Amino acid sequence: MTDELTEAKRHQIKERLKNIQSLPTIPPIVAKLNKMVEDEDMTATRLGVVIERDQVLTSKLLKMVNSSFFGFPQRISTVSNALVLLGFNVIKTLIVTSSIFEVMQASDVGLWEHSLGCALISSSIARKKGIKNPEEISTAGLIHDLGKVVVRAELPEDFQQLIQYAEKNNVSISEAEQKLLGIMHPEIGAWLAKQWNLPPRLVIPIRFHHNPEQAPEFKDVCAIIHFSNILIRGLGFGYAGDPWVPPLEHSAWEKIKLGKNEMKELLDELELKLLELIDFTSDFTKNSKKEA
Amino acid sequence: MPKVNVISSSSLFTEEETALLTAKGFELMFGGDISESVNSFLSQPPDLLIIEKDLPAAMDKTIIHTITKNLQLALMPIVLVSVKDKESLFCLDWNEYPVDEIFFAGASLQEKIARLDLALKRVEKVADNNPLTKLPGNTSILRHIQAILVRDQNEKQDTMVVGYVDIDNFKPYNDRYGFARGDEVIRMVARIFVNVVNEEAKLKGFVGHIGGDDFVFISPADKADTICQKVLANFSALIPLFIDEEEREAGCFISVDRRGNKQTFPITSLSIIGVMCSPGRYQHYGEVSQVAAQMKKKVKSLPGNNYLIDRRKD
Incomplete structure (x- = not known):
């Protein structure tokens, strides 16, 4: 797609975001x-x-x-x-009055699980690192992929194309987004979060969860979300749209810097908590299958 | 220009009517679907709400009850519209449908405008509410207190507590952080009280805003302790968000006292005083506030969040 076309597309998406109520x-x-x-x-x-x-x-x-x-x-x-x-x-x-997906796809459940998993890891790391207000970090982890929900719900045709493009070319969804939309989900999510007046402490991690080093503020929070997003994908819980684990930014890791023992402790802790989470999510998806 | 939100699944106005209403100065907002319009009126409440009767899943009743139970929205007039027939509007139980006005979608435009105008006019008359918190003001507060004092002693009645609330060191807080943030803190206290009193005392509760940083609540006596404890816990959880990080960590802030001298003040806290009003104990609200004034000195001398309920037996 040419620059002009993607610029038009960006603009179109931004206009679309203005009208999203829910x-x-x-x-x-x-x-x-x-x-x-x-x-x-x-x-x-x-x-x-x-x-x-x-x-x-x-x-x-x-x-x-x-x-x-x-x-x-x-x-x-x-x-x-x-x-x-x-x-x-x-x-x-x-x-x-909340609205639901009329047809629930496997990828919707996958993204939901991915988000929950990311929140879980973010809050565990925040607690481990003694960061104040771990609940806030957990929220940032939970909503970091809000942009993906926007694309899925508001741009269903583009969404299908993204998936096909990513599969056919063996690339990540982010790359497909950049190619086809000229904008990636972190930016989309952050636009919406900003429009909804959410605090910068949430908007910035949404925006910079793939490139925390570039965050103007709250670099430590961004680094945690960045790492948690990667770790949850690596652990194979949930599905964020493609099978790829994004690259870890070195400077983000420097910020978190878990020692060998700390890392082992974290993974042990996560193993238990993830089991609980799987219990929770499978309960939901099982019941819905029964109802459907 | 009165802002009017319309919540309906079918069209209540013809295109021509919509144009004429707009020309008359009504700013009509139609949501795309029901949940969208509900979201929009909750985040930006209009001056008036038009709602269609018999929405799917009894959504009309749910929405109406939410508005009337929400003390901050309770003044917003609601107009109920029937699409099917006129008659079904005439035999409604108004407790079930606590609306302010009704019309039939097939009525003339003149009638619709008259009814909307009337509904808007009526609200102006009852505007005793505090503009900042939208909570009932002094007239309503006095009426509520007086109402519990004059209850018939022969009938078995709940003992009620009248609670007086104020924010400690609010003036220095305002001087330090400015009015805008001071207003936020006042709104925060109002929301906390409304929600805790609603949840604990349901329809027996009342919350009013005397003005500035002074509030009043009324609840059954057996709920008063829980209410005070929950309010103070919620306040402690939220107040740090309204203090800058450095001062939050230091646990105090620097501002000027009443004489204009620089001084260190502890993080803003709440003081609550509860006066037991068993039926017949007090005749006049003045006596209640006098008891509260005596107790206030004691509570105010204690540091941090505190509540004290007067348990003296006559």
Whole structure:
């Protein structure tokens, strides 16, 4: 594609983003939440436990709490803080009105699992490194691939072409994005997150999770997300759109620098936590298959 | 220009009507689908909401109830529209449909405009709410307190607690961080109270904003401790987000005191005072606030977040 064409495409995508109010997510998680809100004794906190296991619902919640009406622009970056400010009734409405993929594809579940896995690793590393507010890092890990959901939901035809191109040419989805759209998912995701008024501490890691060295701020957070994204792909949990493990940036690794023992501890810890996560996600996908 | 959101699955206005309404000064917003329009009105509430009756999955009722239960949206007028027939609007239970106005989609444009105008006019009359937090203001607060004081003592009634809340060191905080951030903190406290009181006391609860950094809440006595504890826990979790990193770590900030002298202040905290109002104990709200004023000195002298509920037996 020529530069002019990709420039036009970029522009078209940006225009499209302006009108995105909400993104769809996988049906089983919405079905579970819809059931939960029927319970008279349900609390916002209990809903939050499930919401923070979905990248779309989490970003939707953060969009709401950072909106001008609620009046905390770019301030709130975690689900638990959002819950306290939004309250049960608002969250209930968000759930009841959330949209779902009409046809759930295997890749939707794969991306969801990939996001959860990345969040899990990010928060483990943040805790290990004694970084303040690990929950915020976990959120950044969870929503780092928001741009991929945007492409899948808003540009379905381009999405199909991307997959075909990547498979045919044996390249990563990112490379296909650059070739066909002239823009890659980190930039798309960051545009949307910025438009939704999410705090820079979340927008910047979304934008720079492939090239953390270039981040203007929060380089340590970006490095953690970068590494977690690579590690979860390497561990083979979830599916981020292609079978390739992206290259690790040296400077990012320098920032995290886990020693041999620390790394072993992390992997041991992750093994257990990933088993729990697999339990959780397979429960969901199993049930949805039954319902379908 | 009144902003009007329309939530419907079918078209409630003809193209011509939409054009005429726009010419009349109504800024109409139609969402692409229902969930989109709901999202848009929750993040940017309009001046009025038009909603179609009998949306799929009883979404109309869910949305109406969310708005009326949300103290910050409760004043927004809701107009219910029937597409099928006029008659179904006339025999509704208004507790089930707490709306402000109704019309039939097939009615004349004149009638529709008149009804929208009326719904908007009516709100102006009840605007006692605080502009910053949208919480009920002093008139409503007095009315609510008075209402629990004059309850019939012979009937078995819950003992209620009237809680007075204020933010410690709010003025120096405002001087240090500026009004915009001070306003955010006030909104934060308002949201926390509304949500905790709603969740714990349901319909028996009330939250009002006296003004500045002073709030009032009312709840059944057996819920008061939980409410205070949860509010203080939530406040402690959120207040660090409103303090710059260095000062957060130091646990204090530098600002000027009432006399204009530079001074170190501890991180902003909350003080809550609860006055037990068993039926018949007090006759007038003045007595309640007097008890609160006495207790205030004690709570204010303690550092950090604190609450104190008066448990004296007459």
